[in-house]
Amino acid sequence: MGAPRQAPGAGEGNDDASGRYRPGYELVAEQLLNYIAEQNLRSGDRLPTEQGLAEILGATRNVTREAVKVLAAIGRLSVRRGAGIFVADSAGGMVDDHLSHFRPTSMEDVLMLLDYRTVIESETARRAASLATPIEVRTIRECAEKSMVAARAADSYGFAEADTAFHDAVGAASHNVFLRSSVAGVRRLASQSDVLLFHGDAPGSLEVAAEQHIAIAEAVAAGEADLAAELMVAHIATTQSQFERKIRDRLFNLDSRGASGTPAQPSRSTGATDEPRSPKSSAS
Template sequence: MAEPGQVPGEGDGEASRPYRPGYELVAEQLLNYIAEQNLRSGDRLPTEQGLAQILGASRNVTREAVKVLAAIGRLSVRRGAGIFVADSAGGLVDDQLSHFRPTSMEDVLMLLDYRTVIESETARRAASLATPIEVRTIRESAETSLVAAGKDDGYAFAKADAAFHDAVGAASHNVFLRSSVAGVRRLASQSDVLLFHGDAPGSLEVAARQHLAIAEAVAAGETDRASELMVEHIATTQSQFERKIRDRLFSLDDRGASGPPPRPSRNTDAGDPPLSPETTAS
C-alpha cells in the first residue's frame, strides 16, 4: 500500500512523488475497502483504530478521512455507536451507486458519460415543452451565472449553475429526468471535495456562456440545437475535469503527506452533503 502522499505505481525518487494530502489518499483507500468488502448502506465499519490498521495509516489521518467522507454523505458517524456506510436516500438506485469512487478517473468518466445521455435529452425536451415562465427561469439563471463568472465569484456561480441545470430539468416535465440530473451532480460534487477542495476545474465564464447558448436554444424551441449544446457543455466539463485531475495527481510538487481539509460548503442545493461544493464549471 502506498504511503500517504505517494501515488501507487510511481517511482521512488523524491521528484517523482507528487503531493496528495494524507487524508485524501486514506479516504480513497477507505472507499475501495468498502467496495472490496461489498458493504452496503447501514453496514458497520471497524473503529477508527481498526481502520487505521487495515489501511496502514495513522489514526489522526484516518480520523480526517472519516470526517471528509461523512461530510460528503458516504459515511455516517454515530456517537457511541460507531462508523457506518451512510444510508441511501433513493433506495435501489442509490444502493447500486454506493460504491462510486469520486477520485477514480474511470468512475468519473462513466458518470460524465451518463450525464451526457441524461442532460442532452433533458435539454431536448425542455426546448419542446418549456413554458414561458420556465424559459424565463432558465434564462435568468444563465445570466446570473455569467455575472458571477465575471466577478470570479465561485459561491454565486455555484448557486446559479445549480439553478440553471435544475431549471432545464424542470422544463423537461419529467420528474425522473430532473431527479437523475440532481443525483449525478451530487455524485460529481464528491469529486470536487476530495480532489479540488472547492476549486473550479475550469473556466466559469466559458461554462456561463454555454448556459446562455443553451437557454437561447430552449427559448427558440430548437430541440436538436439545445441537445447538441448540452453535449458540448458537458464535453467541455469533461475536458476541464480530466486536465485538473492530471494536474492534481501528477503535476504538483512533493510537499509532504498532510494538507488542509476541504473548505466549507458553498453549495446550496437541497439535499447535498454539508461539504459538497458544486463549483465545477458545469
C-alpha cells in the first residue's frame, strides 16, 4: 500500500475542535501507526530511518524524531542504537502479534477495546464481590479513597496511580490470574490512547471517576456481585463517552480543515522543539 495521507498541518502542530493544542509530533505519531498497519508490519520488523519516515509522512525530521520517541515510550516502537527503528516486540499476555496494529486514535479500535474491557472487568468485579478476602477488600477501598483524594486535589498523576492500583486490586480479588492479566493488558493498550488523545489532560471529571471507584469498592465489600458488575459497566461506559467525544472532535476538526484547505494556527509557538509531556492516565 502507499504512504498514509498526510494530516493537515502534520509536522507543525495545531488546535483540535475543542481548542486543545496538538503538537506536530502527536499528529505524526498517529500517521506512523497508520503506516505500520497499512504496510502490515509485525513485531520485530524494521522501519525506514528517521529521514525516510519523515519523507514518507511529509513531516520534518525533528518532528518525526519526537513522534518516534513517544511511540517508543508507550511501547509501540523499539529504537536500537546503530541498528534502527523496529516495531516493538509483543509485551506478552493479551498484547500479542494479533494486536500489534491496535490504533490508539481510531474510533473503531478504541470502541472494540472498551467493549472487551467491559466484558472482562465486569466479570472481574462480580467475582471480586464474591471472593475477596478482608485484606483485599481493604486494599480496594484504600485505592478508591486515594483516587478521591487525588481527584479533589486535581492531582492527575496521583489519580492515575490510584486508578491503576484500584483496577489491579479488583483484578487480584477475582482470584483468577488470567482475568487479572487481561485487565492489565487491556489497560496498557488504553493508556496508549490516553497519551495520544488526551496528551496529559484529564478527559473528564476525575471526581466522578473516583466516586464510581468508591461505589464499586462498597459493592465488593458488601458482597453484592451483580451490583459490583453493574457499577463497573457504568464506570467503563463513562470512559467510553469521553473517548468517543475526543475522537469525534479530532475527526471533525481534521475534516473541517481538509474542506477549507487551511489548517488552524497553533495557539502557541511550535516547531521541532516540541517535547512530549509525560503520559497520564485518563479518568478510567
